[in-house]
Structures are given as C-alpha cells and as structure tokens.
Amino acid sequence: MALGLEAKLGESVLTTKLDVVVNWGRQYSLWPMVFGTACCAIEFMSAAASQLDISRWGAEVVRFSPRQADLMLVCGTISYKQAPILKRIYEQMPEPKWVVAMGACASSGGVYDNYCTVQGIDEIIPVDVYISGCPPRPEAVLDALMKIQDQIKGESVLEDRHKDFKGILD
Amino acid sequence: MNNTALELIQGAFPGAACEAVIDSVVITVQPAEVEKTLSRLKNEPSLDFGLLLDVTAIDYLDYPTKQEARFCVVYTLRSWAKNLVVQVRIPVADPEVGIPTATHLWESANWGERETFDQYGIHFQGHPDLRRILNHWQFEGHPLRKDYVIDHRQVCYESDSLEKEIKARLALKGVDDATMKDINTEIMFLNIGPAHPATHGAIRILTALDGETVVANVNEIGYLHRGFEKTAEQRTYNQVIPLTDRLNYCSSMMNNVAYAKAVESWLGIEITDRAKFMRVILSEFYRALDHLVCLAALFVDMGGLTNYWYLYNEKESAYDLISRLTGARLTSSFTRIGGMYRDFYEGWETDLENQLQAIEKGVQDSLGLVAKNRIVHDRSQGICVLPGDRALQYGFTGPNLRASGVEFDLRKDSPYYNYDAFDFSVPVGSNGDLYDRIMVRFEEIFQSISIVRQAMKMIPKGPVNVADNQVCLPPKAEVYDNIEGLASHFKLVFEGVQTPAGEWYDSFEAANGELGFHFVSDGSGQPYKCKVRPPCFYTMGGFHEMVEGEMIADAVINLSSINIIGGELDR
Numbered sequence: 001m002a003l004g005l006e007a008k009l010g011e012s013v014l015t016t017k018l019d020v021v022v023n024w025g026r027q028y029s030l031w032p033m034v035f036g037t038a039c040c041a042i043e044f045m046s047a048a049a050s051q052l053d054i055s056r057w058g059a060e061v062v063r064f065s066p067r068q069a070d071l072m073l074v075c076g077t078i079s080y081k082q083a084p085i086l087k088r089i090y091e092q093m094p095e096p097k098w099v100v101a102m103g104a105c106a107s108s109g110g111v112y113d114n115y116c117t118v119q120g121i122d123e124i125i126p127v128d129v130y131i132s133g134c135p136p137r138p139e140a141v142l143d144a145l146m147k148i149q150d151q152i153k154g155e156s157v158l159e160d161r162h163k164d165f166k167g168i169l170d
Numbered sequence: 171m172n173n174t175a176l177e178l179i180q181g182a183f184p185g186a187a188c189e190a191v192i193d194s195v196v197i198t199v200q201p202a203e204v205e206k207t208l209s210r211l212k213n214e215p216s217l218d219f220g221l222l223l224d225v226t227a228i229d230y231l232d233y234p235t236k237q238e239a240r241f242c243v244v245y246t247l248r249s250w251a252k253n254l255v256v257q258v259r260i261p262v263a264d265p266e267v268g269i270p271t272a273t274h275l276w277e278s279a280n281w282g283e284r285e286t287f288d289q290y291g292i293h294f295q296g297h298p299d300l301r302r303i304l305n306h307w308q309f310e311g312h313p314l315r316k317d318y319v320i321d322h323r324q325v326c327y328e329s330d331s332l333e334k335e336i337k338a339r340l341a342l343k344g345v346d347d348a349t350m351k352d353i354n355t356e357i358m359f360l361n362i363g364p365a366h367p368a369t370h371g372a373i374r375i376l377t378a379l380d381g382e383t384v385v386a387n388v389n390e391i392g393y394l395h396r397g398f399e400k401t402a403e404q405r406t407y408n409q410v411i412p413l414t415d416r417l418n419y420c421s422s423m424m425n426n427v428a429y430a431k432a433v434e435s436w437l438g439i440e441i442t443d444r445a446k447f448m449r450v451i452l453s454e455f456y457r458a459l460d461h462l463v464c465l466a467a468l469f470v471d472m473g474g475l476t477n478y479w480y481l482y483n484e485k486e487s488a489y490d491l492i493s494r495l496t497g498a499r500l501t502s503s504f505t506r507i508g509g510m511y512r513d514f515y516e517g518w519e520t521d522l523e524n525q526l527q528a529i530e531k532g533v534q535d536s537l538g539l540v541a542k543n544r545i546v547h548d549r550s551q552g553i554c555v556l557p558g559d560r561a562l563q564y565g566f567t568g569p570n571l572r573a574s575g576v577e578f579d580l581r582k583d584s585p586y587y588n589y590d591a592f593d594f595s596v597p598v599g600s601n602g603d604l605y606d607r608i609m610v611r612f613e614e615i616f617q618s619i620s621i622v623r624q625a626m627k628m629i630p631k632g633p634v635n636v637a638d639n640q641v642c643l644p645p646k647a648e649v650y651d652n653i654e655g656l657a658s659h660f661k662l663v664f665e666g667v668q669t670p671a672g673e674w675y676d677s678f679e680a681a682n683g684e685l686g687f688h689f690v691s692d693g694s695g696q697p698y699k700c701k702v703r704p705p706c707f708y709t710m711g712g713f714h715e716m717v718e719g720e721m722i723a724d725a726v727i728n729l730s731s732i733n734i735i736g737g738e739l740d741r
C-alpha cells in the first residue's frame with residue numbers, strides 16, 4: 001500500500017531521498033584498495049578467499065589502482081619511509097572515500113614503538129574504522145566492513161568528509 | 171668438528187687470534203689485514219668460504235667489559251661444501267675511516283655493508299654504492315648505535331627518486347644516450363611499488379625498459395623496516411619470540427624454532443626429545459605452508475588464478491589447525507627457551523593427518539594444472555636464470571640456491587634435531603630458472619609432508635620443557651606451593667633467562683633458506699644485540715641480475731618465485 005505521493009503515481013514508481021538511494025548504492029559496492037604491507041595483509045587474503053568470502057558484502061572487487069577504489073584498507077605496519085606513499089595513494093582516491101586501519105600496527109604502531117614506525121596511520125590520513133588485533137582475525141575485517149556500511153548510511157552526499165584533517169605530512 | 175675447523179683456520183692464519191664458538195670459528199684481525207684475510211678465506215681451495223652469509227657490526231658503548239674499540243665489524247662466512255662457518259671480527263677504531271670493503275670478493279657484501287653503514291654508521295672504503303638501505307634517505311644518525319634513543323622518530327617527507335642509481339646502472343650496462351640515438355628509441359622508466367600488487371609487500375622495483383625488455387634494474391627496500399633488532403635489545407629473550415613471528419609471517423613457527431634453538435645452543439641446553447620432534451614436525455609443516463603461499467601467489471602473477479584457490483585454501487584450513495594448537499592463526503609464538511609453549515592437544519594426530527592429506531590433494535590438483543602445461547613451461551623454462559656460482563656470490567640459500575643446482579641444505583649438511591634419522595631427499599634444480607624454483611618448492615612440500623609423517627611415528631612421550639627453573643617456568647603447582655618455585659617464576663618473568671656473556675651465531679634451515687641469529691650477550695636476561703641473518707635480504711640483492719635482459723612480465727613472476735617476505739627482508 002503506497003502512501004502520499006506514491007499513491008498518486010501508481011505501482012511502478014518509488015520516491016525516496018537522494019541520500020538514501022546513493023548511500024544504498026555506496027554501501028553495497030565498496031571497492032577496496034588494499035594497502036597491504038605486512039602480516040595483516042595475509043589475514044586480509046584469508047578474508048578474501050573462499051572460506052570467508054568478502055563478496056557477500058559486495059566488496060570483492062579489490063582494486064590496486066587507487067583511482068578505482070573508495071575503501072582504503074591499510075593492512076600492516078607503516079614506516080616513516082612508507083608514509084609519503086600512503087598519503088599519496090590516499091590522495092589519488094576520488095571522493096567519497098573511507099579508510100580502515102587493520103591491526104595494531106596501522107592503528108597505533110603496535111609492538112613497534114620505535115624510531116622507524118608511524119604510531120598509527122591517523123597521523124597521516126583520516127581513519128574511519130580501527131580493527132584491533134595482531135593480526136585481527138579475518139572475520140574482524142568483515143565486521144569493519146559492516147561498520148563502514150553503517151556509517152555510510154548516516155552520511156549526506158552534500159557534505160565533504162574530513163575537510164579539516166591535518167596530518168604530520170600536511 | 172670444532173677442533174678440526176679451529177686447527178684449519180689457526181693453521182692458515184698462525185698470527186691471528188682464533189677461537190671456536192659453538193659450531194663456528196671466530197678470528198679477529200686488524201683493519202690492515204682484512205683484505206688479505208678475507209680474500210684468502212674465499213680463494214684458497216683448502217678454505218673455500220664462498221658464501222658470505224652476513225655483515226654486521228657491534229657497538230660496545232654500553233658493554234660491561236671494555237673492548238679494544240667501540241665498534242667491531244663482523245663478517246660471517248660459510249664454506250658450504252666443507253660445512254664450516256667462520257666469523258671474521260674487525261675492531262674499528264674510527265667509524266668515519268672505517269675498513270676496506272669486501273664487495274670485490276662477494277656480491278652479497280654490497281647490501282650487507284650498506285646495512286652496516288646505515289645502522290651503525292661504519293664506512294667501507296671503496297664500496298661502490300654506500301648509502302642507506304633500510305632507513306629513509308632523510309634519516310639522520312644510526313639507530314643501532316647504543317646512544318641512539320629508540321623512540322627518536324624521524325619523519326620522511328618525500329621518497330628517494332633513485333634517478334642517479336638507475337642511470338649509473340644503465341651506464342654500467344653500456345647504455346647511454348648515444349646508444350639510444352643509434353637504435354632510435356628512448357629508454358622508458360617504469361617504477362613498480364612499493365605499493366603495488368605485483369610486489370607482494372612493500373618493495374620498490376625501478377626498471378629501465380627498452381620496449382618490454384628490462385635493460386637495467388635497481389631496487390629499494392626498507393619500506394617495512396620496523397626496527398626488530400633495536401626493539402629486541404629492550405626485551406628479555408622470551409619476549410623476543412613474538413617479534414620473531416613477524417619476520418617471515420608465512421612460516422612464523424620456523425622463526426620461533428630458529429630463534430629458540432639459537433639461544434639454547436649458547437646456553438648449552440639440550441631440549442627434551444619430545445620437544446625436538448615437535449619442532450621438526452611443526453617446522454616441516456610450516457615449510458609446506460610457506461611454499462603453498464609462495465606458489466599460490468606466483469601462479470596468480472602468471473595468470474593461473476585457479477591454482478590460488480587450490481593452494482591457498484589448504485593454507486587457510488591449516489590455520490584452523492594451527493589456531494587449535496597455538497591459539498593464534500598467524501602469529502604462533504609457540505616455542506619457549508628450553509622447550510615449547512605446550513604439548514600437542516588430544517586428537518592432534520588425526521587432525522594433522524587430515525590436513526596433510528588435504529594439502530597433498532590441493533598440491534596434486536594444482537600440479538595437474540601446471541605440470542604439463544605448455545604456457546607454464548614457456549613462461550618459466552630458461553627464464554630469469556641464475557647459475558649456481560652467481561647465486562652463491564649473492565648469498566642465496568635455501569630453495570633458491572638449490573634450484574640453481576647447489577645441493578646445500580642445513581638439514582642434511584649440518585643436521586640438528588635428529589634430521590639425520592629421517593629419510594628424505596633434497597630436490598635440486600639444474601638450470602636455476604623460474605621453472606626450477608617452482609618445481610623445487612613443489613617437491614619440497616612432498617618431502618616435508620613425508621618428514622612430518624615419519625616424525626609423528628617416531629615421536630617419544632615425555633615432557634616438552636627442560637626441568638630447569640633457571641630456563642623454563644616451573645610448573646604452576648610449584649609456583650603456588652613453594653617459595654623457590656615462586657621466586658624462579660618471578661625472576662624468569664622479570665629478568666629473563668640469564669645468558670652468559672659472549673657472542674655467537676647459530677643457523678637454521680627455514681623455508682626461504684638459512685635463517686641465522688647473531689647474538690651478543692652481556693650476561694643479563696636481555697640480548698645486548700640480536701641480529702637476524704634473513705635469507706630474503708640477500709636473495710633480493712641478486713634480483714637485478716636475474717631480471718636484466720628479461721621481459722618485465724617475467725620480472726614480476728621472478729619476484730614471486732624467490733618468495734620475498736617483507737617482514738624478514740626489512741626486519
């Protein structure tokens with residue numbers, strides 16, 4: 001039973017808000033760019049392989065070209081030597097984009113509290129979801145994916161995200 | 171063995187100070203003598219130390235006993251045919267002046283000395299390309315010096331262009347602007363990595379191309395340098411074990427075993443028979459897993475994606491087995507100094523056998539697709555060849571060296587943990603091409619499975635930890651009920667296993683080759699220095715020679731065929 005405007009337009013027309021329909025599309029077709037540097041990337045491979053099958057969330061189209069991706073998964077330790085590259089690739093991704101920090105290293109430097117390791121990638125780029133663990137189980141990657149989907153649901157296409165972010169390389 | 175080796179070296183160098191340490195001979199020489207000593211060690215047929223395993227330095231700034239000089243450079247050499255290891259120590263009075271390079275003797279000295287320069291700031295006179303290798307080019311100071319504070323972080327704002335290096339390499343190959351004008355073309359520079367799927371991690375490969383052919387290649391590593399060695403100096407011996415997981419994370423348990431074995435060899439601990447067998451079983455199981463991942467990724471690069479599912483799925487289900495045993499899928503941390511974390515669980519034997527059968531099936535399925543496949547043959551036979559003598563020059567070990575026809579395997583040549591009791595063969599290639607590297611790994615999987623089965627039949631019952639409260643945590647009943655148990659528990663946890671002062675090197679045949687640990691102990695429960703001899707690092711040092719003259723697409727497969735693992739490469 002349609003109500004309001006839809007009642008007048010008949011069975012074949014649905015009305016909705018732009019935000020809702022765009023976000024619906026974004027949620028279920030996230031294209032990950034896997035920035036895999038270390039051990040955590042192996043666990044991402046497991047999340048993508050057949051047992052856990054990331055395609056159930058519509059995120060199986062792994063792109064290694066940042067220009068074709070909208071979800072950056074940082075899996076592994078980021079050293080200061082790697083940091084400018086991380087930033088560059090993030091900047092090459094078109095808006096809107098989301099970032100997941102997978103594992104203790106990407107989130108906080110992990111066990112590597114030393115001269116060469118960035119103490120969390122949020123010193124370089126803005127992060128939306130953090131996954132704990134060293135390494136996290138692959139299920140945790142799926143959990144993070146659902147968190148991103150939830151987050152997308154509440155966003156507006158009219159607003160820029162992370163406008164005022166300033167990292168150590170900016 | 172010690173004595174004959176010691177006599178041999180002492181006989182050859184009557185004036186030098188020699189001593190035998192575990193399985194190696196340590197000889198101390200002054201900088202003026204270095205060149206002569208090293209070249210004799212390498213070239214005299216009676217000595218024949220053709221394999222330079224590692225170069226490192228020691229900073230004695232905080233060392234309790236006074237040494238001749240603050241720094242000391244150590245070359246670790248192996249005569250693979252005679253199965254001898256010798257360490258040449260050279261006290262360095264002034265790091266700025268340094269010592270003469272050994273790059274004219276071994277190609278592997280190139281990267282080894284660069285690392286020593288980067289980490290300790292020691293100059294090598296005459297080195298063709300002495301610049302940083304692990305730390306970034308904007309880094310100041312030398313992190314492994316004892317006066318470098320561990321958390322003094324230095325930001326890198328820009329990547330190195332490598333323009334100078336690639337141009338130098340081109341010039342070395344005789345390609346300059348005039349040649350290019352002659353053939354009426356231009357060199358194209360193509361940069362792959364450090365964030366590129368083909369590099370399987372963070373490695374940067376810069377190539378100069380003529381069409382699709384690689385004319386010159388230089389590589390940059392260090393993108394995953396995580397300061398393992400500096401961090402290890404701040405931990406007790408047992409606390410380092412979780413860090414070793416993260417070296418070669420595709421075969422974490424082998425690193426655990428190699429590390430524990432190295433510490434135990436110095437402590438003089440004979441671990442229990444059951445622990446030895448457990449270590450063999452788990453190491454061989456992980457060797458198979460490591461090769462599975464390597465081959466799975468390799469065939470993806472070659473365009474045979476189906477193999478990935480056959481091979482990787484078995485690795486994935488093996489994780490379930492491993493997490494049942496250790497509690498973790500990837501980062502096992504399963505050994506302890508003096509034994510193992512715990513025994514196999516009940517039902518392990520059946521689970522393991524099922525898993526072995528599944529691996530065999532997966533590998534057979536994959537072999538069915540590739541063994542007689544014309545495309546695989548055409549793309550791998552005679553491609554990216556490295557002959558045995560060149561492989562030795564670059565310090566190759568393990569399956570990559572064996573693929574080049576050198577039959578060297580520590581499990582056969584210097585057996586530990588009863589390896590001589592098992593019936594297995596060491597597959598050897600004949601050409602050192604891509605095909606040999608692939609097939610050697612396939613065959614090693616079958617050999618490892620066979621060793622696991624033999625060991626499961628032979629494994630005796632008994633404890634998995636040595637009954638020594640100075641080394642292993644006492645049983646909980648003792649900790650709760652008597653004061654001595656409690657005290658040793660506390661002492662072990664807080665201070666670590668007390669290790670007599672000294673320096674030693676110990677090695678292990680890991681999935682990628684010789685994984686060595688060079689320790690310096692000041693007598694406390696924390697290593698004064700803990701240097702890893704990573705097989706990948708030296709393999710990568712020879713990469714350019716394998717790919718120059720080949721097609722760019724083959725260079726990508728070549729990288730997967732030598733199985734470079736970032737964690738171990740950059741530490």
Ligand code: SF4
Pocket residue numbers: 038039040041075076077102103104105106110111133134135136416
């Ligand atoms: S969080 Fe742990 S598993 Fe992940 S990259 Fe860091 S050390 Fe490796």
